[in-house]
Amino acid sequence: KRNVLIIGAGGVAHVVAHKCAQNNALLGNIHIASRTLAKCQAIIDSIEDKGSMQQPGQLKAHALDAMDVEATKFLIRATRSQIVINVGSPFLNMSVLAACIDTGAAYLDTAIHEDPAKVCETPPWYANYEWKRREACKDARVTAVLGVGFDPGVVNAYARYAVDHCFDQVESIDIIDINAGSHGRYFATNFDPEINFREFTSTVWSWEDNAWKANAMFEHRKEWDLPVVGKSAAYLTGHDELHSMSQTLGVPNIRFWMGFGEHYINVFNVLKNLGLLSEKPVRTARGQEVVPLEVVKAVLPDPASLAPNYTGKTCIGDLIKGTRNGQAREVLLYNVCDHEACYREVGSQAISYTAGVPAVAAAMLIADGTWDIGEMANVEELDPLPFIQLMNGMGLPTRIRDAAGDRLLDPEREVG
Numbered sequence: 001k002r003n004v005l006i007i008g009a010g011g012v013a014h015v016v017a018h019k020c021a022q023n024n025a026l027l028g029n030i031h032i033a034s035r036t037l038a039k040c041q042a043i044i045d046s047i048e049d050k051g052s053m054q055q056p057g058q059l060k061a062h063a064l065d066a067m068d069v070e071a072t073k074f075l076i077r078a079t080r081s082q083i084v085i086n087v088g089s090p091f092l093n094m095s096v097l098a099a100c101i102d103t104g105a106a107y108l109d110t111a112i113h114e115d116p117a118k119v120c121e122t123p124p125w126y127a128n129y130e131w132k133r134r135e136a137c138k139d140a141r142v143t144a145v146l147g148v149g150f151d152p153g154v155v156n157a158y159a160r161y162a163v164d165h166c167f168d169q170v171e172s173i174d175i176i177d178i179n180a181g182s183h184g185r186y187f188a189t190n191f192d193p194e195i196n197f198r199e200f201t202s203t204v205w206s207w208e209d210n211a212w213k214a215n216a217m218f219e220h221r222k223e224w225d226l227p228v229v230g231k232s233a234a235y236l237t238g239h240d241e242l243h244s245m246s247q248t249l250g251v252p253n254i255r256f257w258m259g260f261g262e263h264y265i266n267v268f269n270v271l272k273n274l275g276l277l278s279e280k281p282v283r284t285a286r287g288q289e290v291v292p293l294e295v296v297k298a299v300l301p302d303p304a305s306l307a308p309n310y311t312g313k314t315c316i317g318d319l320i321k322g323t324r325n326g327q328a329r330e331v332l333l334y335n336v337c338d339h340e341a342c343y344r345e346v347g348s349q350a351i352s353y354t355a356g357v358p359a360v361a362a363a364m365l366i367a368d369g370t371w372d373i374g375e376m377a378n379v380e381e382l383d384p385l386p387f388i389q390l391m392n393g394m395g396l397p398t399r400i401r402d403a404a405g406d407r408l409l410d411p412e413r414e415v416g
């Protein structure tokens with residue numbers, strides 16, 4: 001499969017486009033489509049500035065409202081794109097997926113579908129949207145890989161790798177996401193503020209003893225000791241990957257922990273308590289209807305604009321506990337990513353980088369046939385070995401820490 005259509009022109013799309021360009025011998029022509037044509041063009045300009053293209057090839061910007069299924073189908077056909085990487089807002093997933101099913105193009109995204117009118121979904125969330133199109137994908141022989149960013153995405157592959165190759169029985173998986181970087185602004189979110197806040201204003205679902213457990217945000221705090229970033233406080237948070245991994249892996253306890261500083265929590269609580277994170281419209285004294293969350297988004301820094309001054313590192317990984325040969329075992333599979341190195345390479349910060357690189361690795365595995373399965377899958381349902389191997393050479397190396405020490409993971413060698 002060749003020729004890629006990237007939907008969206010935000011921070012993650014910027015990384016996806018650069019990495020596609022770096023691998024265009026395999027991926028073919030690259031098209032970027034978003035509502036704002038100028039944003040697509042700016043990405044193309046930055047690819048040209050950095051000389052990111054592996055070989056001469058087509059790189060083109062398009063204006064598109066991806067909620068319009070017919071317009072999206074038209075563009076997929078007109079550009080002869082066989083792979084669509086949806087890194088626009090998660091409100092677009094079901095429309096873009098429908099366009100892929102109708103045209104036969106492979107579909108990839110990095111976040112679960114969201115309905116703008118709902119902040120909380122009954123778990124497993126995927127069953128409310130994407131999984132309803134499973135049969136349609138199968139009938140049309142369309143490959144759809146859901147949630148293939150870092151988390152969800154790489155952390156799902158780590159979980160699968162651990163279940164298959166490191167343990168006889170897995171008791172718990174704790175996914176830990178720490179951004180120890182600093183952007184130097186008073187307050188900012190690292191990706192779309194609207195999506196970011198929605199993640200933390202709803203019920204925190206976790207998977208405990210093979211059942212869903214509801215918690216409140218910032219209810220459970222834990223300090224983790226992680227490589228490079230050191231001791232870091234993280235809070236139990238609801239997250240996409242729990243909604244699939246709980247159903248696919250047969251592991252009784254799966255939790256997600258996100259690191260937050262005191263300052264972030266204070267500002268977040270003030271905004272929330274004032275009602276400024278609400279997605280419900282309010283009427284101003286002048287009779288205008290506004291959505292508070294959209295106003296907050298409009299005044300906060302654009303996440304992509306944080307990149308030039310971002311310093312420090314991220315550490316994201318899975319801490320897995322279980323047994324091997326009758327002995328208790330603990331393994332940490334993780335990646336450390338440096339904000340400044342990402343900026344030097346592609347002009348982005350590490351949050352966008354860690355989300356965008358896996359999506360391109362997945363596209364490459366579809367292009368060469370390895371992951372071109374002709375049906376819908378979450379990442380943990382696919383073979384993690386080629387994925388981890390490929391990312392080791394694409395700027396997202398995987399490390400393993402266990403009783404034997406801390407080392408780069410060579411997934412082929414460490415099998416068994």
Ligand code: NDP
Nearest residue numbers: 008009010011012035036066088089149150151191192355
């Ligand atoms: P941004 O907000 O920076 O970008 C979103 C883009 O989507 C914008 O370019 C916007 O276009 C475009 N868009 C929105 N609506 C439409 C539409 N109707 N038609 C066409 N384009 C549209 O987000 P990010 O780049 O930070 O994030 C992108 C995705 O990646 C999100 O789904 C996010 O949740 C996910 N993500 C996943 C991570 C992971 O590890 N799995 C980590 C970080 C993010 P315009 O600007 O022109 O209006």
